Amino acid sequence: MTHIDEDHILGAIPLIESTPDIFTIGNVYFNSPALLEFKRKSGNISVKQAIKVESLIVDKKIELHGLESGQIFKPNKNIEIQVLSPRKSDLDLLDHSHLNKDSSVTKISNNTKLENVEVLSKGKDNFLKISSDLVNACSIAFILRYKEKSILYLADAHPEIIAENIESLGYSSSNKLKIDIVKLSHHGSFKNISDRFISLISCNTYWISTNGGKGVSKHPDPATLAKLTVNMNRSKNESITFLFNYPIKQIECKNGCLMSENDKREYNVVFKEEHEVIWS
Incomplete structure (x- = not known):
């Protein structure tokens, strides 16, 4: 996932939610909020969605890497x-x-x-x-x-x-x-x-x-x-x-x-x- 903007991460949410039932993900490359220690300000749509994506990655025990x-x-x-x-x-x-x-x-x-x-x-x-x-x-x-x-x-x-x-x-x-x-x-x-x-x-x-x-x-x-x-x-x-x-x-x-x-x-x-x- 290239960056935190909505149009670049929103589609990842159902994909990650469906693993491992439909397919498996070995690694995710994403400069995520926790990796960068973003200020998690309320009202920031993209950051909120990035945090949700990251949370799903952690819950599914998928390896996360920054680039x-x-x-x-x-x-x-x-x-x-x-x-x-x-x-x-x-x-x-x-x-x-x-x-x-x-x-x-x-x-x-x-x-x-x-x-x-x-x-x-x-x-x-x-x-x-x-x-x-x-x-x-x-x-x-x-x-x-x-x-x-x-x-x-x-x-x-x-x-x-x-x-x-x-x-x-x-x-x-x-x-x-x-x-x-x-x-x-x-x-x-x-x-x-x-x-x-x-x-x-x-x-x-x-x-x-x-x-x-x-x-x-x-x-x-x-x-x-x-x-x-x-x-x-x-x-x-x-x-x-x-x-x-x-x-x-x-x-x-x-x-x-x-x-x-x-x-x-x-x-x-x-x-x-x-x-x-x-x-x-």
Whole structure:
């Protein structure tokens, strides 16, 4: 479980409740409230649910582990997980911070007027300060390698923390980290991507996990898709694919058009609804 936000832990409750009757869980990786000694303030929805998850883990006698950047572990002979986030220094800050229930809400406007991707791609970085987005900045993010395939799973991680740790592995704009699929941070929010991060990776497939958001939180942002479309190095005959786990029409009904059909054709962009990827 990547962090304490409601949309990242709520589904774990029935899963853990059903063990061992339906299936068994060997280990849980989660920077939980007790592991971090959170202040357990009433009214904080995410922290309350995190405490419930943790209590279930203890009751079921499941092993609980925290994770931080720099760790590498292998669940089996074919899978390797290399952790890029969170940093220990940020976990230490979170340990002593005041957490409020709205800390993870990222607001983007309804797309009533959609600029073309060329214009959107030139927008300046708009990520938040780590100190003001600490819960998301403490997301567990990692590279998962399976045989010859790899996925960069970003949860709601901060783009500069990810970029910093990719660079620490020896990658750069001239020696890019090659990834098969990137699960975009924070449902494709423009506040969780940066030009520095884009310059460090080589990838043509991006997964966006969202139903479009709710209330003032609307995802993904067209500017995120535009930046990746225009700024990711690829040849003209290579397409760039955005995978959605909810119907695209449903998302666009909530938030407006994500990219014009003309831009999709000109820049060889594919929008696709996909619930799973099967690798042999």
